[in-house]
């Protein structure tokens with residue numbers, strides 16, 4: 001359950017961004033998370049709700065977007081997205097199964113906020 | 117209005133981690149972040165390592181646990197410096213906890229700092245603590261599919277210790293399968309089968325440590 005720490009960091013960044021842009025009312029928040037990052041969206045929503053209770057950010061729903069995993073084959077450099085539930089599939093082009101580089105899928109970032 | 121942000125949510129932790137890394141680099145201390153499920157043998161590995169290499173290196177340990185200081189007391193019994201962090205429910209250590217714990221550690225002349233993370237295969241993988249390398253442990257009683265179920269940790273680790281090999285006759289743990297999954301996203305991971313009980317295999321782990329200490333000193 002590292003979602004509580006993530007929610008706290010998220011709230012701090014949102015506050016900073018709102019201040020920077022002179023905004024006072026938050027409407028929406030969009031978080032992007034790679035599928036390798038093992039984030040549980042429901043747990044983050046819940047933690048965010050708990051962190052913002054009784055604050056000006058209360059009541060805002062998180063919008064979460066997952067980012068698919070993209071690997072680069074260690075042999076032939078083909079880029080591919082492993083199929084759901086089969087992260088360790090061999091390269092679809094040359095069959096290599098070892099040492100693929102993770103190009104995408106570890107991200108965890110605040111993409112944008114909507115506020116006035 | 118919509119404000120594009122695109123900021124890493126864990127940036128505050130990463131920033132402190134980078135500061136710690138700088139501090140450790142100045143002191144040329146090798147820092148290892150030990151991660152595994154509860155009970156895989158992190159503390160046992162440390163007890164062996166601290167005892168067997170006591171004549172070669174000056175080592176210290178930061179112990180992370182939900183509660184109790186049992187592990188810190190176990191490793192302190194070897195003569196090494198040990199500091200306990202109680203996370204009070206948090207499932208992982210973060211950089212600010214390490215920063216605080218460092219106040220109780222004498223860094224001068226230190227060769228290796230081990231950080232034993234809270235027993236958990238998921239959360240600690242996301243939070244850097246200023247380490248040079250992550251070392252993951254997997255015991256043969258846990259099942260050989262762990263690297264498949266928890267890919268991030270094994271993709272980010274420099275070493276996978278496969279512990280409790282003395283129990284192999286009693287479980288069906290396929291060493292090759294565990295290794296294959298770990299290498300799928302991490303070809304160069306060093307895999308060391310060890311037993312803290314029989315001591316078998318620990319030599320290869322110690323040689324890896326010697327290599328990395330040497331690299332750090334010459335960096």
Ligand SMILES: Nc1nc2c(ncn2[C@@H]2O[C@H](COP(=O)(O)OP(=O)(O)OP(=O)(O)O)[C@@H](O)[C@H]2O)c(=O)[nH]1
Nearest residue numbers: 153154155156157158159160235279280311312313
């Ligand atoms: N048979 C056998 N038992 C082991 C071995 N290594 C550790 N154990 C036992 O496994 C249990 C857990 O070991 P610890 O070293 O405390 O594990 P840990 O990973 O530090 O556990 P937490 O800190 O609670 O997450 C203890 O009872 C150890 O004696 C081994 O190589 N073989």
Ligand SMILES: [Mg+2]
Nearest residue numbers: 158159187232
């Ligand atoms: Mg322990």
Ligand SMILES: [Zn+2]
Nearest residue numbers: 073076091094
């Ligand atoms: Zn290929």
